[in-house]
Amino acid sequence: MYKYKVLKNELLVPTVRSLSLVPLKKDKNLFAYKPGQYGAISLHDGLRPTTSRCFSIISTPTNQNVLEFSMRVNGKFTRAIKRLKEGDRVDVRGPFGNFIFDKYIHHDLVMFAGGIGITPFISMLRYADSLKLDNKIRLLYSCSDQNNVPFLEELKELEKINPNLKVNYFISKGDTDKILDCNVNNCRVDEGSLRQLNISSNQSFMICGPIPYIKSIKELLTKIGVNEENIMVEDFSLSSDFGLRSLISWPMGVYALTGAVIVAGSLAFGIRDYYVSKDQQVAGDEAVPVFDPDESILQEIIKPVDEPVDINTPSSQNQDIVAKPSYNLAINFSGTGGGNVNGNKNSFSHGEVATLTAIPDSNSVFSGWTNCDNVSGTICSVSMTADKNVTAIFDAKTTTPTTKPKTKRS
Secondary structure, eight states, X not given: OEEEEEEEEEEEETTXXXXXXXXXXXXXXXXXXXXXXXXXXXXXXXXXXXXXEEEEEOSOTTOTTOXXXXXXXXXXXXXXXXXXXXXXXXXXXXXXXXXXXXXXXXXXXXXXXXXXXXXXXXXXXXXXXXXXXXXXXXXXXXXXXXXOOTTHHHHHHHHHHOTTEEEEEEEXXXXXXXGTTSEEESSOOOHHHHHHTTOOTTSEEEEEEEHHHHHHHHHHXXXXXXXXXXXXXXXEOSSXXXXXXXXXXXXXXXXXXXXXXXXXXXXXXXXXHHHHHHHOEEETTEEEOSOOOOHHHHHHHTOOOSSOBOTXXXXXXXXXXXXXXXXOEEEEEESSSOEEEESOOSOEETTOEEEEEEEEOTTEEEEEEESOSEEETTEEEEEOSSOEEEEEEEEEOOOOOOOOOOOOOX
16 A cells, blocks of 8 residues: 555546645655556545545656546545545555556557546556657547546647647537637547548557447447457446446445354354254263264355455456455666666566566667666566566767877878
8 A cells, every 4th residue: 555645636627537646755665557557545534544446547657756546526435535635645556457558569559538538548648758659649539528528738738749649539419619729520439430540450459438438449440350359448337436446445345244254153153053952962961962064064154264355456347356466567767868678567476576678779878777686787687576666777879079090291
């Protein structure tokens, strides 16, 4: 769990709010995440934490100073978020999710955002802008009306400064006079729209939004010959406070789990006592039970938990998940040059050693690593026993001017 405090809490449009957090204390173990992931946040009501809820992260991993979330305003939990003031404590868990932008894979990417499904893409676009990536990205952003288009001004600015980003807006109802300076369509995304934008099957695709929206977009992509393996989806439930990203309430989840175990135990031993008292034979002063249930039956009824259950791990089926420790490794870049790092992946198991290789650009040199357990040349090794972050340093090549040797006059 990571402890944060509120920096800013603002309403972006009538239906969407953003929450900016900063670390409660200076801590080297910062919340490390990848563009597109989400986190679980819980508030504090008195001395106890509230229910945990999952929301998309919209900040970029390249800025560790601020952690920013965004959410739709509709539900008890989001109404509680509205009351948060600057300095209020917020606990964060995670990160979660595999809906991640990979700069090495997504060279030509088409993003489909339906309503609040824009949120993970904001993190990706900010990330691409901060690193000045040359990945080609087209965003197809669907909204119900022009008054509910969160991040509109930021998207305009990102499109202006990033020549590799193209944004198309699809407004399903009402006027569009407020966004006439954008590429706007007064309709839903359809097959004709895809063909007009030259969307082809050899591109990569990411879809985020409500389940009906995802289903319709996948059907359209299938019609134009896109392989399902090239489509990544992140589905948001139609409910604002419960659904695919809901977490079990804490501490009520623990109370309910404990109560269930107690009831099961009482039932098992009640059955045993019933048969012992009913069918016992008295021999002297000792009561000898005729029926003694097999101990294995009781062990099956009152089954011990072999592994810890993390009630804060999100489940797409809204069920408890047995926690299996896995960690994320965040890679930061610094220096005056540029380059890439190979060897990272979505998650590492406990104790696994991550091996990273720094690859400088043609006009840069690799200068070193920070926060590695072992370094050998361009190779960094990190033992994953927690979420960690490392930094690869690349500097621009410097050229030394050459001077012609002086010749003596004869």
